[in-house]
Amino acid sequence: MNKRVWLPCMLMSVLVWTQQAVAQQDAMFTKYMFNTLVFNPAYAGSYEHLSVNLLHRSQWWGIEGAPVTQTLTIHSPVNDRVGLGLSLIHDRIGPTSSSQANFAYAYRFKVGPGKLAISLQAGLLHWRADWNKLSFKDQTPDQTYMDAQPSKWLPNFGAGVYYHTNTWYLGVSSPHLVNHDLRDKDAGQPDDVPVSGLFRHYYAFGGLALPLRGSALVFRPSFLLKNVGLFGDARNARGQVAAPTEADLDLAFLIHQKLWLGVAYRTALEAWTDGSSSADSGDIWGAFHFQNGLRLGLAFDYTLTALRQQAGGSFEVMLGYDMQYRVDRVVTPRYF
Secondary structure, three states: OOOOOOOOHHHHHHHHHHHOOOOOOOOOOOOOOHHHHHHOOHHOOOOOOOOOEEEEOOOOOOOOOOEEEEEEEEEEEEEOOEEEEEEEEEEEEEEEHHHHHEEEEEEEEEOOOOOEEEEEEEEEEEEEEEEOOOOOOOOOOOOHOOOOOOOOEEEEEEEEEEEEOOOEEEEEEEEEOEEOOOOOHOOOOOOOOOEEOOEEEEEEEEEOOOOOOEOOEEEEEEEEEEEEEOOOOOOOOOOOOOOOOOOOEEEEEEEOOOOEEEEEEEEEEEEOOOOOEEEEEEEEEEEEEEOOOHHHEEEEEEOOOOHHHHOOOEEEEEEEEEEEOOOOOOOOOOOO
């Protein structure tokens, strides 16, 4: 079972016009800017101090078997050039679940007014399923399900690039560079039969901070593009794209360097097939930074598709902590 996950302009054009995608499998997040290390390892160390983040997401609340995801990320600079990061992700949808650990190494250096980070990532993913939780219409199901509780340990490698100044940022990444075939080789399936697999995912994100009243009020628009199978290595049974590239558009305000308030919109881009797009959700969120370095965030997604007749929306809870090593105080919140 697959789960879909939900710009300057050059990056958007390149990704939209060249993609070939199938159903997206990486977990999606409304507050991606608080969970950036999960999809771009080059973010490691970018805060210039130790940062820890916990996040829980329940998607399509009220539907049995809907996606539920938890993440823990830790990252810090080692020195002016090197940043290290660790991300732990647990994701469950229907009868399948996965747990993964990824270690990120980022090399950072000055370029113009900002810093450029180039990163590599290595990790391990444990995928498993329990087909006993399914109800089969046919009492003699496909041999794919003969192994009632398949389990696989899969290596993973990723890479990312991230550039940021004090007022804007851009990044591109692929946190999963290795495609994995999840078929049971002993089930007698021919190689040309479409089967489940884990495919490469691609991300592009960016944003800028615009002070409206100095530091008392800062406006931050941002975007995230998500794609799977960019180079045609992942298609559905008919050789067609099975899921579109998705875009998250976010408008947020930081008030007195303490309180974030924002709205977001998630849509699926389908311009390469029929010139249309689909509205997936409208989101509201907020986060507060405490003086002791703690931060708490909440987000709610209102489903805009027909699924809203069955689902109660989606929600996220985020808890983080920022530590400043170089001076004996916690720094003010970062814009990104």
